[in-house]
Structure formats: structure tokens, C-alpha cells
Amino acid sequence: MTQxxxxxxxxxxxxxxxxxxxxxxxxxxxxxxxxxxxxxxxNPIFQLFKESFFxxxxxxxxxxxxxxxxxxxxxEYYKPMYITMMLAISVGSISLVVGAVMAWVVSRTDIxxxxxxxxxxxxxxVTPPFLGAIAWIFLAGQxxxxxxxxxxxxxxxxxxxxxxxxxxxxxxxxxxxxxxxxLVFIVxxxxxxxxxxxxxxxxxxxGGGTFHTMFSITLPLVAPSLFAGFIxxxxxxxxxxxxxxxxxxxxxQHTMTTQLRAFMVSEDDLLGLASAYAxxxxxxxxxxxxxxxxxxxxxxxxxxxxKGGQRRPQKLGVWRIPIFVLCMIPLVCAIVLPxxxxxxxxxxxxxxxxxxxxxxxxxxxxxxxxNDAVRESIYNTIILAIMAATGATIVAxxxxxxxxxxxxxxxxxxxxxxxxxxxxxxxxxxxxxxAAYTKQPFVxxxxxxIMFLAYLTKYLPLAYQTSNAxxxxxxxxxxxxxxxxxxxxxxVFKDVTVPLFKTAVIASWILVFMPSLRELSASVLLxxxxxxxxxxxxxxxxxxxxxxxxxxxGVLLLLITLVAIVIGFRLVGRDxxxxxx
Amino acid sequence: xxxGIITGLLAVALLSAPAFAADEATMRxxxxxxxxxxxxxxxxxxxxxxxNNFNKKKMGVQCVLHRxxxxxxxxxxxxxxxxxxxxxxxxxTSNLGHFLNLKAKKIIxxxxxxxxxxxxxxxxxxxxxxxxxxxxxxxxxxxxxxxSAKDAPKTYADFLDPKWKGKIVHSHPSYSGFVxxxxxxxxxxxGWDYYKKMAKQKPKIVQSAAGGIPLVARGEAWLGAGxxxxxxxxxxxxxxxxKPIVPPAGLALVTSPNGVFTxxxxxxxxxxxxxxxxxxxxxxxxxxxxxxxxxxDVKYPKALPPLNKINLMAIGGAELKKKNKPTRKMFxxxxxx
Numbered sequence: 001m002t003q004x005x006x007x008x009x010x011x012x013x014x015x016x017x018x019x020x021x022x023x024x025x026x027x028x029x030x031x032x033x034x035x036x037x038x039x040x041x042x043n044p045i046f047q048l049f050k051e052s053f054f055x056x057x058x059x060x061x062x063x064x065x066x067x068x069x070x071x072x073x074x075x076e077y078y079k080p081m082y083i084t085m086m087l088a089i090s091v092g093s094i095s096l097v098v099g100a101v102m103a104w105v106v107s108r109t110d111i112x113x114x115x116x117x118x119x120x121x122x123x124x125x126v127t128p129p130f131l132g133a134i135a136w137i138f139l140a141g142q143x144x145x146x147x148x149x150x151x152x153x154x155x156x157x158x159x160x161x162x163x164x165x166x167x168x169x170x171x172x173x174x175x176x177x178x179x180x181x182x183l184v185f186i187v188x189x190x191x192x193x194x195x196x197x198x199x200x201x202x203x204x205x206x207g208g209g210t211f212h213t214m215f216s217i218t219l220p221l222v223a224p225s226l227f228a229g230f231i232x233x234x235x236x237x238x239x240x241x242x243x244x245x246x247x248x249x250x251x252x253q254h255t256m257t258t259q260l261r262a263f264m265v266s267e268d269d270l271l272g273l274a275s276a277y278a279x280x281x282x283x284x285x286x287x288x289x290x291x292x293x294x295x296x297x298x299x300x301x302x303x304x305x306x307k308g309g310q311r312r313p314q315k316l317g318v319w320r321i322p323i324f325v326l327c328m329i330p331l332v333c334a335i336v337l338p339x340x341x342x343x344x345x346x347x348x349x350x351x352x353x354x355x356x357x358x359x360x361x362x363x364x365x366x367x368x369x370x371n372d373a374v375r376e377s378i379y380n381t382i383i384l385a386i387m388a389a390t391g392a393t394i395v396a397x398x399x400x401x402x403x404x405x406x407x408x409x410x411x412x413x414x415x416x417x418x419x420x421x422x423x424x425x426x427x428x429x430x431x432x433x434x435a436a437y438t439k440q441p442f443v444x445x446x447x448x449x450i451m452f453l454a455y456l457t458k459y460l461p462l463a464y465q466t467s468n469a470x471x472x473x474x475x476x477x478x479x480x481x482x483x484x485x486x487x488x489x490x491x492v493f494k495d496v497t498v499p500l501f502k503t504a505v506i507a508s509w510i511l512v513f514m515p516s517l518r519e520l521s522a523s524v525l526l527x528x529x530x531x532x533x534x535x536x537x538x539x540x541x542x543x544x545x546x547x548x549x550x551x552x553x554g555v556l557l558l559l560i561t562l563v564a565i566v567i568g569f570r571l572v573g574r575d576x577x578x579x580x581x
Numbered sequence: 582x583x584x585g586i587i588t589g590l591l592a593v594a595l596l597s598a599p600a601f602a603a604d605e606a607t608m609r610x611x612x613x614x615x616x617x618x619x620x621x622x623x624x625x626x627x628x629x630x631x632x633n634n635f636n637k638k639k640m641g642v643q644c645v646l647h648r649x650x651x652x653x654x655x656x657x658x659x660x661x662x663x664x665x666x667x668x669x670x671x672x673x674t675s676n677l678g679h680f681l682n683l684k685a686k687k688i689i690x691x692x693x694x695x696x697x698x699x700x701x702x703x704x705x706x707x708x709x710x711x712x713x714x715x716x717x718x719x720x721x722x723x724x725x726x727x728x729s730a731k732d733a734p735k736t737y738a739d740f741l742d743p744k745w746k747g748k749i750v751h752s753h754p755s756y757s758g759f760v761x762x763x764x765x766x767x768x769x770x771x772g773w774d775y776y777k778k779m780a781k782q783k784p785k786i787v788q789s790a791a792g793g794i795p796l797v798a799r800g801e802a803w804l805g806a807g808x809x810x811x812x813x814x815x816x817x818x819x820x821x822x823x824k825p826i827v828p829p830a831g832l833a834l835v836t837s838p839n840g841v842f843t844x845x846x847x848x849x850x851x852x853x854x855x856x857x858x859x860x861x862x863x864x865x866x867x868x869x870x871x872x873x874x875x876x877x878d879v880k881y882p883k884a885l886p887p888l889n890k891i892n893l894m895a896i897g898g899a900e901l902k903k904k905n906k907p908t909r910k911m912f913x914x915x916x917x918x
Contacts, residue, residue: 076913076914076917079917137801141799141801142747142801143727143748143800143801143802143803144799144800144801145801167785249786249788249918250785250786250787251785251786252783252786252916252917252918253917253918254917254918258918262755262918265652265653265656266652266656266755267651267652267653267655267656267679267755267905268656268906269656269659269660350798350819350820350821351795351798351799351821367626370629370633371625371629372629372632372645372646373646373648438660438663438664438666439663439664440664440665443664443665443666445660445661445664445666446661446664446666446668528657528661528668529618529620529645529647529668529669530645530668540648540649541625543650543756543787543788543789543792544624544625544788544789544791544792545787545789545791545792545793545794545795545796546625546795547795547799
């Protein structure tokens with residue numbers, strides 16, 4: 001860098017810079033990134049792998065295959081795997097249909113209030129899934145769920161009758177789909193926006209109706225996006241911890257994530273067993289991400305050409321209003337009803353008392369605000385989210401910059417490295433971090449740092465993709481012309497790139513900040529007395545079934561998220577969440 | 582009578598004395614340490630209440646509460662110990678078996694809390710590795726809005742009636758030491774056959790022993806297979822539509838020990854806090870929360886039946902230690918989680 005500053009402007013066009021100077025620069029960057037990657041990914045995964053072959057009694061034992069035998073031999077551990085696969089397939093399929101149809105409707109038709117639908121979907125995207133699941137207990141509990149009571153009242157049915165029972169696997173699929181279909185929506189919408197309407201128009205001209213055109217022209221063209229969306233939703237269903245913890249365990253069912261956690265918190269030392277059990281999850285997740293990459297990577301359709309093409313909305317005719325109402329149903333289920341349920345429950349004195357004036361209280365809010373764990377968790381959550389957002393944004397911005405501007409040798413691998421963690425499920429990463437950093441000499445367990453590492457790793461890919469997308473829209477010519485005018489690299493970066501790049505940086509910061517506020521699947525294994533965060537306190541309270549205080553805390557978490565979104569809108573405009581896919 | 586008045590007066594005197602029995606030197610060192618971390622399995626609101634009361638004394642020692650189930654607290658401490666991390670000072674769970682292990686490995690250290698001389702001998706130990714902080718019984722219960730007193734189960738066997746299928750809530754022994762203890766007692770009496778049939782009733786599984794209460798209070802489940810008597814009776818006092826069931830076969834008595842860690846980072850604060858736990862003030866607080874305590878001078882709420890009026894089932898620490906793991910394994914096998 002210092003040599004850079006002394007460089008004369010003419011030298012840039014004066015042929016290759018000297019070999020030694022370039023060598024230094026490259027090595028430093030790579031060494032730093034490599035160390036980071038080793039700490040964040042390689043070491044935890046290696047330790048995970050190692051632990052899975054060792055006897056992990058408190059007094060350490062030797063090499064063994066017993067963990068794998070234990071993990072895959074008995075029915076009781078095998079069943080959660082089967083259940084998880086079924087969940088992934090059903091949730092993926094439902095999300096695919098709902099998300100794709102809504103994306104088509106928003107992108108291609110004259111549906112009323114398309115922005116309302118779009119913002120609603122983004123809102124459900126940022127709602128913590130475990131809160132949604134808890135709220136749905138109030139809504140669709142078999143005996144006391146409001147919806148069941150309402151239907152009973154409406155048709156004068158007996159107490160025994162119920163339409164919904166959230167404590168079933170169907171309930172789990174339903175709750176999961178509510179919070180995974182936005183993933184499909186975002187991916188498919190992006191795919192649809194890249195196809196110009198010309199081909200669809202041609203189909204219309206040739207006599208094809210709206211729906212015929214959709215099925216025979218649009219659908220095949222967005223097939224890669226559909227597949228990618230399905231994979232994303234199925235993967236999310238596989239690695240979610242909160243919803244099955246809330247809904248499946250009471251029904252006597254474990255998924256792989258909840259079983260993994262049961263191993264980790266068992267009073268017997270089962271780290272080896274947990275590590276072995278995490279392996280199929282890790283392999284599956286990496287496989288899914290890889291397949292998605294392949295399918296998205298081959299953009300072989302010649303008609304998919306940039307955003308230049310004109311898009312004309314298809315006329316829905318008489319179906320306009322019914323389809324709009326249909327589109328609102330998932331949104332009402334994902335946001336409106338849960339928020340209402342949490343809000344009302346948070347003000348109820350006796351849970352069996354119902355919603356009457358005499359049963360209203362502020363006790364739940366008093367309880368959470370005077371509870372040490374809660375107060376500390378609010379502080380920890382915000383600190384961690386700020387740390388993770390800042391850390392991920394800096395690392396992502398630098399690596400994206402290097403990759404885009406081809407600054408160093410091997411720049412083409414930068415993207416791969418920054419997005420590699422995407423294939424590691426949060427809870428598996430947490431087991432790895434736990435295995436790696438609870439032992440001397442690197443004891444990070446018990447500090448916020450281990451959780452920071454987890455968050456950083458988990459959200460780095462998201463930050464990288466956002467930064468990368470932002471940077472690719474800034475032409476290098478601008479920077480080069482400044483270099484020619486005599487500015488050094490640092491000055492160019494500061495005066496040209498950064499101001500142009502700012503929006504993407506802020507967007508990536510907020511995109512990491514928001515999910516960090518509610519991160520659960522890694523935190524739930526890594527928290528300690530002094531490092532509680534809001535999401536684990538909610539799960540903690542759930543294990544004691546403190547439904548009132550949970551509701552109050554949930555309302556608080558939703559408010560914090562809302563504030564973050566509003567600030568995001570103010571700073572970067574409404575589009576900042578588009579890049580989330 | 583006279584003795585009662587004198588001890589009563591003594592108790593009042595103790596209440597007004599800020600430092601209980603801790604001597605000057607301990608107190609001074611405790612202040613320097615500044616805080617005490619309590620790993621405790623007693624229900625969150627009670628644990629927090631005790632900590633808050635302790636903090637209100639402004640003795641220069643801050644109580645840091647870590648509340649979790651007995652099994653998870655035990656695992657957490659051993660895990661932290663393995664990594665050379667020592668956070669916790671004082672430990673309190675409902676699994677006497679764990680305490681036997683901790684004592685065998687000298688992970689806990691003897692300490693006799695001040696003011697326990699006149700305690701019920703069943704609540705104190707000779708070697709002082711732990712002292713029983715509180716006792717309760719595992720109590721079955723039902724929702725009075727959903728089930729009439731006439732129809733409600735009277736015995737453990739009544740819970741197996743097919744008409745309650747899907748309407749029962751059961752807590753998890755891997756999480757709750759209270760429940761593990763109770764289950765061992767019930768298995769001793771009726772054999773595993775009882776739980777095989779219970780599993781066929783498809784109960785909803787919650788984690789903590791007290792976790793079933795809100796579900797039954799809301800009417801989401803109608804019956805609870807067993808919860809901590811103190812949480813139940815407190816919520817009944819608060820007006821929730823619940824009622825305990827006292828089967829003739831008896832109720833499982835669960836005594837919950839409290840001890841001090843050998844490697845407590847704040848050893849003096851740990852002793853000051855332990856003294857506070859067994860002070861008249863906290864003993865009376867626990868009694869008000871419907872718990873049985875060792876101090877003979879506390880006043881119990883009227884709704885709490887005296888221990889000697891209940892038909893009790895009880896097991897010792899050694900039996901708990903031996904049957905702990907097989908019980909959890911069997912539960913997982915039968916109930917799936």
C-alpha cells in the first residue's frame with residue numbers, strides 16, 4: 001500500500017508492476033483470508049469430523065466407530081432423519097407452488113396492490129419462524145385454538161370437534177411453509193424479471209390464453225429458478241430448529257436438528273454421537289447447495305436476456321379479485337394472525353381466562369423487563385447483531401472488491417471461499433464450533449466471541465452476494481480514470497468506490513443485522529449464562545411453557561425488527577431486501 | 582410455644598441483620614468478588630425472586646441466575662469444567678444422584694449453611710456436601726373447566742382410560758430431575774407397563790416439570806400426568822382453573838439439594854449467598870411458594886397439605902443415580918423424544 005502511494009500515475013500504463021510488489025500484496029490478503037477461513041469453517045468441521053470418531057466420555061477415550069453405529073443403528077435415531085427428509089420434500093413443494101404462483105402474479109399480471117403483496121412477503125421473510133410457530137399454538141391448538149373455537153361457534157359444533165391441530169407433523173409443515181415460501185418467491189421473481197415479455201406476447205398473439213401462456217412458455221423458461229427455489233426452501237426446512245422444537249417435540253417427534261440438540265444438552269457427554277449424527281445433514285446440505293449451483297450456473301436459455309425486454313401484465317379478468325384474496329391468505333397466516341395472537345396473549349393475566357377486560361394485565365411485560373436473563377439477552381442480542389453485521393460486511397466488501405476488480409492472483413476463488421459456509425447448517429456449524437473452541441488452548445466457549453464466529457460464518461455468504469451484486473453495477477472505468485488522474489488505490493477506494501458502493505454495503509449490513517437478531521439454531525448450542533440472546537431466552541421460556549412472557553418478549557423482538565426495517569428503508573430505499581435471494 | 586416465640590423473634594432479628602451469619606472476613610472478601618452465579622433448577626420466577634431479594638440487600642454482591650433443568654445444568658457444568666471454564670459458584674437441582682457424582686469427584690465442597698442447626702434432620706446432611714433447599718411432590722392435576730370433579734381421574738391407573746387419549750400432558754425426564762425422580766417412584770410401584778400404556782395415550786410432551794401447567798390451564802390439554810406441587814398450587818391460588826389429584830398410591834417426594842462448587846470463582850460470595858438461601862427470609866419465601874423447607878419455624882399457606890398428612894413415595898440418592906439413565910432411555914424409547 002505504501003509503495004502504491006508513491007507510485008507515479010504514468011506507471012499504471014507503463015507495463016507490469018514489479019513482481020515482488022505484487023507478490024507481497026497477494027500473500028498478505030490470502031494469508032488473512034485463509035486464517036479466517038480456517039478459524040470459521042475448516043477447524044470446526046475438522047473437529048466435528050474428529051470428535052465423531054472418538055469416545056467422548058468426560059474422561060476422554062480412544063478411537064471408535066461406535067458413534068456411527070449408535071447414530072444409525074437404532075430406530076429412534078433413524079426416524080428423525082426420515083421425518084426430516086419428508087419435511088424437506090413437503091415444505092419445499094408447498095413453498096415452490098405458493099412462492100412461484102405469487103411471484104408470477106406479482107411480476108406478470110394486473111393484480112391489484114402488487115406492492116402490498118411484495119412487502120408482505122418480505123415481512124414474513126424477516127419474522128422469526130419460532131415466534132410464528134408459538135403464535136400458531138394460540139391460533140390452531142386442537143382444543144383452545146382461536147380458529148377451532150371460532151369454527152365451533154360458527155357451526156355450533158361440540159367441544160370435541162377440531163379442524164386444526166398444530167401439534168402434528170402437518171402443523172409443522174404448515175408453519176414451516178409460511179416462512180420458507182418467501183425464499184422461492186424472491187428467487188423466482190428475480191428469474192421472471194429477467195425474461196422479457198416478448199415470447200409471452202408472441203404466444204398471446206398466436207392465440208394462447210393467459211394461463212396457457214404461463215404453463216407452456218413462462219414456466220419452462222423459469223424452470224432453473226423454480227428448481228433453485230425448491231432447493232432453498234427444502235434446505236431451510238431441513239435446517240430449521242425453532243419450529244420443530246416448538247411443535248414437533250410436544251407431538252413426540254424429533255427432527256434431525258432437535259435430536260442433535262437433545263444429544264448436546266443430554267446430561268451424558270454425547271459430543272461424539274452428536275458429531276456423527278451431524279454428518280448426513282452436512283453432506284445433504286452441501287449436496288443441495290451444489291446441485292443448485294449447477295442448475296443456476298447453466299444459463300443456457302437464449303431468450304433469458306437481461307432486463308431490457310418489455311414486460312406487459314397479463315389480464316386476469318374476473319379472476320383478479322379472487323386471486324388477490326388467495327395471495328393474501330399466506331401473508332395473513334404468516335404475519336397478521338401471529339402478530340395479533342402474540343399481542344393479545346402478552347396482555348392476558350390468566351391463560352385460561354380468555355380475552356375479557358378483567359383478564360388484562362401488564363404483568364408479562366413487567367416479568368420480562370425485571371428478569372435479569374431477559375435484560376442481558378436484549379443487550380447481548382443487539383451487540384452481537386451489530387458485531388456480526390459489521391464483521392460480515394467488512395469481510396464481504398473486501399473480498400467482493402478483490403474478486404470483482406481482479407486485484408490479486410487467484411481472485412476467482414474469492415467468491416467460492418466467501419460463500420462456502422452456505423452449505424453448512426447453522427446447528428452443525430455450532431456443534432463444530434463447540435468441538436473446536438471449548439478445549440484448551442482456544443477456549444472461546446462462554447464468551448460472545450464464539451457466537452460472533454457462528455453468526456459471521458452463517459451470514460457471510462449473504463453479505464458477499466449483496467456486496468458482489470452492488471459492486472458489479474459500478475464500472476471499473478470510473479476507478480481507472482481516477483488512477484490515471486493521479487490518485488492512489490486508497491484514494492480511489494475512498495473517494496470513488498466507497499460512495500458508489502455505499503448502498504450495497506448498508507444493505508448487506510442490514511441484511512445480516514436482521515437475521516442475527518433472531519438467530520437460534522447456532523445460538524441454542526453455544527449460549528452460556530453470560531451470553532444469552534433473545535431467541536434462546538424465548539426457547540428457554542418455552543421449555544417452561546411461560547406462554548405469557550414469551551408473547552411479550554416476542555412482541556418486543558418484532559418491534560426491534562420493525563425498527564431495523566424502517567431504518568433500512570430510510571437509508572437505502574425499499575429495494576434493499578431484494579438482494580436477499 | 583415459648584420456644585416458638587423465641588425462635589420467631591430470633592428470626593425477625595436475623596431478618597433485620599443484613600449479613601446473616603457470614604463473618605466479617607468472608608463478607609469483606611465476598612464484596613471484593615462482587616457477584617455470585619447460581620445454577621438453579623427451581624422454577625424461573627421463584628429463582629429470580631430470590632435473586633432479586635438478595636440484590637435488594639445491596640451487600641455489594643450481585644446474584645447472577647442461570648436457570649435450567651437439572652440434567653442440562655449438570656451437563657453444562659461438566660462441559661465448562663472440561664474446557665477449564667468456571668462460571669458457577671452455587672448449584673441447586675432436583676437430582677440427588679448428580680450430587681452423589683459431584684461429591685465423588687469432589688466437584689462440590691462441604692459447606693454448612695448458617696442457621697440450619699434446628700432444621701428437620703431430613704433436610705441436612707452429616708458431611709455437609711449439600712443441604713436440601715426445598716422439597717415438593719410430583720402432583721397429577723386437571724382442568725376444572727374441562728373435567729368435572731366426578732369424572733376426574735382418582736388413581737394413576739385412571740390416566741390410562743382411553744377417553745383421555747391425546748388430552749394428557751407429560752414432562753420430560755431428560756430435562757427435569759423432578760420428573761425423573763417421580764417416574765422412578767411410579768415405576769417401582771407399577772412397573773414400566775404403566776408408562777408403556779401411558780405412551781399409547783399419546784400425551785403432549787413438554788420439557789420442564791412445570792411446563793405442563795400452562796397447557797392445561799389454557800385447556801389445550803385437560804390433564805397433567807405430574808407437575809411440581811409448588812407451581813401448581815401457586816397458580817391455583819392465582820385463579821387458574823386447575824385442581825390437584827392425590828392418588829391413594831401416594832405422591833413422589835422430591836427433595837432438591839443445594840451445594841457449593843469446589844472451584845467456585847467467587848468462593849466467599851458463594852458462602853454468603855448460600856447462607857442467604859437458608860436464611861429465614863428465603864425459607865419463608867419458599868414456603869409461601871408452597872414448598873416444604875427444613876426450617877421448622879416457617880408458616881405454610883393453608884392450601885398446602887402438611888407433609889406428614891400425605892402418603893409419600895420416596896427414593897434415595899443412590900437409587901436415583903442408578904436408575905437415572907435407564908429411565909431417560911426408556912422414556913425416549915416409549916415416547917419418541
